[in-house]
Amino acid sequence: MGAVERMRGWPVTLTEGPVGLRPLRHRDAATWRELRVRNADWLRPWEPTNPETPLFRSGLGPYLSMVHTMRREARQGLALPWVVTYEGAFAGQLTIGAIVWGSARSAQIGYWIDRHVAGRGVIPTAVALAVDHCFFTVGLHRVEANIRPENAASRRVVEKLGFREEGIRRRHLHIDGAWRDHICYALTVEDVPGGLRARWLGRDQAFPRPSSAS
DSSP states (O other): OOHHHHOTTOSOOEEETTEEEEEOOGGGHHHHHHHHHHTHHHHGGGOBOOTTSOSOOSSSHHHHHHHHHHHHHHHTTSOEEEEEEETTEEEEEEEEEEEEOTTTOEEEEEEEEOGGGTTSSHHHHHHHHHHHHIIIIIOOOEEEEEEOTTOHHHHHHHHHTTOEEEEEEEEEEEETTEEEEEEEEEEEGGGOTTOHHHHHHTTTOSSOOOOOOO
16 A cells, blocks of 8 residues: 555644644745744753754744655655644644554654643644544554653643553653653544544533633
8 A cells, every 4th residue: 555545634624613733834934933933942841852843043944844854754654744723823833753554553743832822722622633633534543642751731731632641761752952751642543432522622621711911
């Protein structure tokens, strides 16, 4: 089976209320750069050391290189690279990557969000949309999220969604200057027979109102 045949349902745009997922576009470059620089301190402790997506660059080359790489991987059936939107605006990224076919049919999920819209249920909703698409359209069986133990906000996302904690992966990724341990969380399609989106929205926590400034 060829990669294009395997990757059913791509490219695709998914929405739920004000939250959306859409494929990366070249014309997003300036917005991506502005968000990454503005959120550098917010993202640095959790970002893998990857020369293709540095936090600080004055040019647009890193973004264009990343889009080229991710589009190639999508064509090869290895990744689903999305922009996360909130009320129509670019708010972050979510990527289903490291897709393995054959008897595994597994993948890993990664995401980041603009701190200005954090805490509004954007990323949990985006993750739920992406996971359902992977399970029920693309045909994957398992999705993992590997998160640093210190990253409480990201761990809350997957814990709210019911991902199963499966243990520590020692020195799993090089992040912020060192090899870091990660907690492995996972879901399989059997865990969410009615869909992750339906389970998440049923908890009435999808779009909590942001707390008022004192």
